[in-house]
Amino acid sequence: MVEKTITVTHKLGLHARPASLFVKAAQTFQSKISIANLTRNTQPGDAKSILTLLQSAVAQEHTIRLVAEGEDADEAIDTLSKLIENNFEE
């Protein structure tokens, strides 16, 4: 199991476009990946579901925790956290 806690700096948080890029990236991995919005204290939800991601309402400066379990867990966490750190290339 690999986990990482990360703060979102994108000015709109994980709104539709970043959320869809995030989910698409998550879907390319075999691992089970969950996301929890620590700032809102939400339960971990499926990071491969766009609806779950939008419902966790991640806004700017929110801290989230990503947890991945599976063969490519390391790579998954690395790719997804980079996507957030690089602000989805906006």
Added chain:
Amino acid sequence: MEIIKGIPANGGIAIGPAFVYEATSFTITRQTVSDIPHELTRFKAAIDGVDDDLMALKTKTARDIGAGEAEIFEVHRMFLADPSFKDAIEAKISKEQLNAEAAVDAISKSLGQQFQALDDDYFRARANDVHDVSRKLLYRLLNISNNGLTGLSQAAIIIANDLTPSDTVTFPRDGLLALCTEIGSATSHTVILARSLNIPAIVGLGAITIKNDDMLIVDGAAGKLIINPDSATIEQYQKEQQRQAVKQQEALSQAAKPATTVDGHQVEVVANIGSLADAQQAIGLGAEGVGLLRTEFLFLEQATLPSEDEQYNLYRAIADVFQQLPLIIRTLDVGGDKALPSIKLAPEQNPFLGQRAIRLCLANPTLFQPQLRAILRASVDRNVKIMLPFISSLKEWQQAKTALEQAQASLTADQLPFNPDIEVGMMIELPSAAVLADLFAPQVDFFSIGSNDLTQYTLAVDRTNERVAHLADPLQPAVIRLIRQVIEAAHQHGKRVGLCGEMAGNPLAIPLLLGLGLDEFSMAAPAIPQAKAQLRKLSRSDSQHLAQHCLTLPTLEAVQGYLKDNL
């Protein structure tokens, strides 16, 4: 006369009759079904049908309005496949022996409520997206067509409770004077679409009682909706509307004139664009062509690579806007720090120095060849040119040219037409390319200086790093000397030089670039009227003296100071 205040969503004034838009109404009956597999098949067929519709809407929106506005339909497609939507509905059908309509309705309502419970305006508004997708599924399942706007026979101000993205996209574009909604926030799709259509909009007006053909005034900037105004008010707003139109007209009539200096030297002023909507806007603002068409957005927003035909259709549509005016299409510039959903890129330690742009394309012919073919096909009878980004050595240039020859040969083999004499140029954005400009010049048809990257790479400054970004100024002496070197090398070989960074539209830099001999200024379209007006007031020979002096100055501050003093 009644005045209602809402949230200003897009400025401008509209005066005209109301058209009350109501989504087609329907009722859902709850039924118990005995044949569950049959019900699941019906549901699956509806999902597939709606997915096709959304795909078509996305393509139409990207073409007519813009790629950014089209993104929402990709998100809607993802809803259709989402476990908390699709799987939940299927489970409801199976476990409760429920008909598909009732199952869709139930899940849609519960998801919508979950969104509406959020305390964040933006995310709360996504309930509307869930309902939009669900409504499409229900229309399919119930076999009804959505025809809420068929009654629209004259240009009108649309009044609605709320508009979904698909509503606003399927509306006829020329019949809309303004959009007004009872609910909705400044982040709703109504707003985004009103902006791209450039019509006034007000949202969040609260419950309003308006009949079809009631006379309305929409003051978008003030968020004011006036119902059945008296004649004095109409007159007042008509005057204001005319005043705004005249102001805009003045700027536009100037914008169409060429940028000829007081001593009779004409330079080209063209636009940097990224979509068909940008293209249409650019023409209206006096662009004399396109100095840079970015093709990245087509690739960054979808999970699969855009097909050659998809690319061709878009390039061709843009080329049709410009007819015989030059359209420079830059091949894909992604990689390193820009993720491509359709191709898995290896993480890089130093993405700006990594497998970016032409390097990525040369390493991935499946990415590069369809794009080259699409651009070549779009060049028939149009003034389309190809620009290769991020060239750092002659070897790379030759490899890229070889790839282009391959694309031409394959088109010939497929008997598809293209312009065999298409001009091929390169970006000068790396110091190595600028230094070797005299060797590149005989081989290229044109240069285009990417001043943002040239500055970043010359000064070793990451312009996205706020601690050092202030050092990344294209007026740095090292950068202007490189620009001089590139222009001189090109002119010695009779080649033209453009510049497509932010510098080209910067009033401080324009006299310097004119003096250095730049042939083509390429900038964001809204900057064009002002840049042309400035160029028309300048003298080339004075600017040459100014440039000569700038080249002797030792620091950025000295260059900036001198240019400010001479503005």
